[in-house]
Amino acid sequence: MLVTLSVLMLIFFIFCLMTKRLSALTALIIIPTVFALIGGFYAHIGKFMMDGIKTVAPNGVMIIFAMLYFMVMTEAGMFDPLVKRVIKAVKGDPVKIFLGTVLLAFIVALDGDGATIYIIVLSAFLPIYQRLGLSLPMVCCLLLQVSGLGNMVPWGGPTARAATSMHVEIGDMFVPMLPGLLASAVWTFVLAYIFGRRERARLGNHLDLNFENTIDEQHRCRGTKTFYFNWVLTFLLIIGLCIEVLPLSYLFMIAACLALIVNFPDIQAQKEQLEQHAPPILAVSSLIFAAGVFTGVFSGTGMVDAVGTALLDVIPQSLGPYMAVVTALLSIPMTWLVSNDVFYFGVLPVLADTAKHHGISGIEMARASLMGQPVHILSPLVASTYLVVSMLKLDYSENQYFTFKWSLVSSLILIVVSLLTGIFPFYAA
Template sequence: MLIFLSYAMIACFMYLIMSKRLSPLVALLLVPIAFGCLGGFATQLGGMMFDGVKMLAPTGIMLTFAILYFCMMTDAGLFNPLIKLLLRLVKGDPRKIVVGTAVLGLCVGLDGDGATTYIIATAAFLPLYRLTGIRLQVMATVLLMAIGVMNILPWAGPFSRAASAMHVDITALFFEMIPIMVAGGVWVILAAWCLGRMEYRRLGLVSVSEDEVLEGYAHIRLNDPRFVFNLVLTGALITCMMLSLMPLPILFMIAFGLACLVNFPTLQQQKEVIARHADNVLAVTLLIFAAGVFVGIMGGTGMIKAISENLVTILPQQSGHYMSVITALLSMPFTYVLTNDAFYFGVLPILAETAAHYGIDRQEMAVASLIGQPVHLLSPLVASTYLLCGLLDIDYGDNQRVSLKWTVGTVLVMLVAAIGVGAITVLN
């Protein structure tokens, strides 16, 4: 019964948001409550939901101050030189703009964090997209593909989970993943070119000027003390993030306070800058806390555990020799419906134990388990995707429908690359 409810709840949620019967916010709140009641957990739902909200509270706080910080930096003109450089390089060509988005997403994504990648990339490219008429969904799809590849870096969450669960050396695993990630990055740029070509056929070359793109932005000189301060502060913030010197929410809170004090020193200016970006903040944080309700009920009712056990038991016995390939393919739906913790610490060890009987080692299983990460980013359990949709003001359900085929393409390319370099074997 619980297994049926689990699958039915996920299917119902996806149908409602993709058909636009409900907004993602309402669906995240009401669908799990309805199915929780059907499962006989009505009296326990309050505690489950509160636990889920508490679990995602740090993410909500981090995104609140991250959005305010980077929007403030945009207002202060920090990204103006980057925007001018991009404008000179792309020259109004949608193909170059979309490929440039992919390259910037891959470069900024070196920190392994989707939220900061989305904020910086949208700050740099959003004016160009709006003036040229390129669909914002194209930017969302390209950035999701880019961070889907960069999310496999050692300092990102999934990598450390896979290495820990499989008890393999992090350095050795990373060297195995490098050619696979390179192949994924090449695919992202190729896919971006295809998407850009579609927009080029629709729009042609578009003439835009620096003044048009930077209209409404602060005009600030490179030797201005405030610009230098903002550049140093942002560099220090990203460095501290990569070194994990402090929890992310605290880092962004401190950075926001310092940036606000220097760039908007008066009380009235500070009120105005917060009010100006309040809509973006509220749209994202509401979804984060609603996702906490979804996660809390799935975990508290045992739905996550039920899905994990069921997905493992339905695998046919004769598939053992291809367990690493199967794991790579199954990591797409597994990490879509489950949290990374549930997959890497709950499902992967069982798959690896089965694979060991057929001579497939844990390192190979760790590689296979990471390949499905690009699809994981579309999961309703991933907070940063709500941020991306909020920043670009696009429908969450439309984004799921459009981006899914491209992210599946990334997974398949990385799987072929893994087989090609021998990281995954198909014959034993």
């Protein structure tokens, strides 16, 4: 019954999003609630919901104050010189802009957190995209490609989970994966070039190649002292995030307060900043907590475990020697359907137990299990994806439709290069 209920819920969820019967916010809350009631879980649904919200709460709070911090810094003019230099360098060429977007995103992605990528990159580049009229779905797709690969750094969540589940050293598991990751990173730059060429052809003679006065007209910079203070504060914040001196959400709380006090010392000006930035922050934070409801109900009812078990049951024993490849391919839909915790701590150990009878090691299975991460970033269970979609004011379902095929290519490149470099076997006798 749980398998049927969970499959129907997922189908109905996807259908409502794709056909725009419901918004992402309402679908994430209403659909799991209805199906949990159908399944007879009315006595525990409140607990499931609260458990899910507690899971996403740290990220939700972090994103709220991270958005406030970077929005305040943008209003204070911190990014204006950077944007002006980028404008001068790229001369309005979409190819150079998209390549620069990917380069900056990969640099920021070293911290392993998708939300940071979106906030920093869009704070710097969004005025340029809007001024030129570039395709925002393409921008979103490129950032999601980078975020999916950034998830796979050793200190990222999926890699740590895979290593922990298989009881292997992260370094030993990760280093042989670098050729595959580099190949997928190169593909992302190629995709940026392809998108840039398309936009260059689409805009044609309408491209504004000289708009250096875009920032000057806004007169946002509040003085040399605050400008340098803002960059020093941001640098210290990034260092603090990397070494985790305090919880990420708390660091952004402190930084946002300092940014407001220094750049807008007048209380009325601070209130105006909060009022100005409240709508986009509320739009994103509400989606994140709605995703927590979906996750909590989906996990608490046991539906997510039922889906994983059902998929394992349909794998024939004859595929045992190919279990590494099966795991790599299975990680693509599985990490979209279920959370990383469920896949790496629930499904992967079962797959690895079968694989070891054919001489496939735990470290090889751990590597194979990470191949679906470029697609996983599109999962409705990934809170940060709602952030980038909201910041770019895109439709969630249309973004899924546009981005999926490119993310799938990235995963397939990872698998092919991984097989060619031998970090997990195609066949084991």
